[in-house]
Amino acid sequence: MTTANNANNNLSPWQPGQSGNPSGRPKGTRDLIGYVLETTDGGKELIDALLFIVRGVTPNVVVQKGTRPRKGQQVRPADQLKAIEMLLDRGFGRSPQQLDIAHNVSSRPLEHLSDEMLKLLVESARQLKEGIGGGYW
Known part of the structure; x- marks a missing residue:
């Protein structure tokens, strides 16, 4: 018998009514969502940043703590397409x-x-x- 088979023998299936995730959602995730919504005007600033990228303008957002994009920095076409995709998917739902x-x-x-x-x-x-x-x- 291989060690993989031995390892599988030690696993017990969940009992009826037993949760596979008894702890639920990790603590702090609800707080993170609230924080993001609170600090981005309900998510409006995030949408605005994506719209800047779509239009080929580098948004004036903090990428890493203490850093901002360089003035005149070009937006790559791939980033523009990704921003468009994100806006469309979230605004209108993914296409069938x-x-x-x-x-x-x-x-x-x-x-x-x-x-x-x-x-x-x-x-x-x-x-x-x-x-x-x-x-x-």
Whole structure:
């Protein structure tokens, strides 16, 4: 028996109703959120800094304690794109992701599918048509 198997034998699964994280959220995280909101005008200054970057202007923010960006410092296009992405994701939500599935259902005759599988296909098509599944029909 290997040591990996021995280590797994010492693990006990959680009992019903037992939390995997009994301590909960680490102490201070709520305080940190409150501190950030309090010191950045409810997060407005953070959004303003991202907007500066989007516009190609270096924001006048403290990066490290006691340091500020150099006057006339250029904003990299990669940083501009990342700032745009962050603003869009947080302001409008992430865009739906499209998956390309490389499986050819038509290569298998439908009469060979079980009733359960046929019902699943019909339900999937209904959801796609109604926009529930995020598809385009």
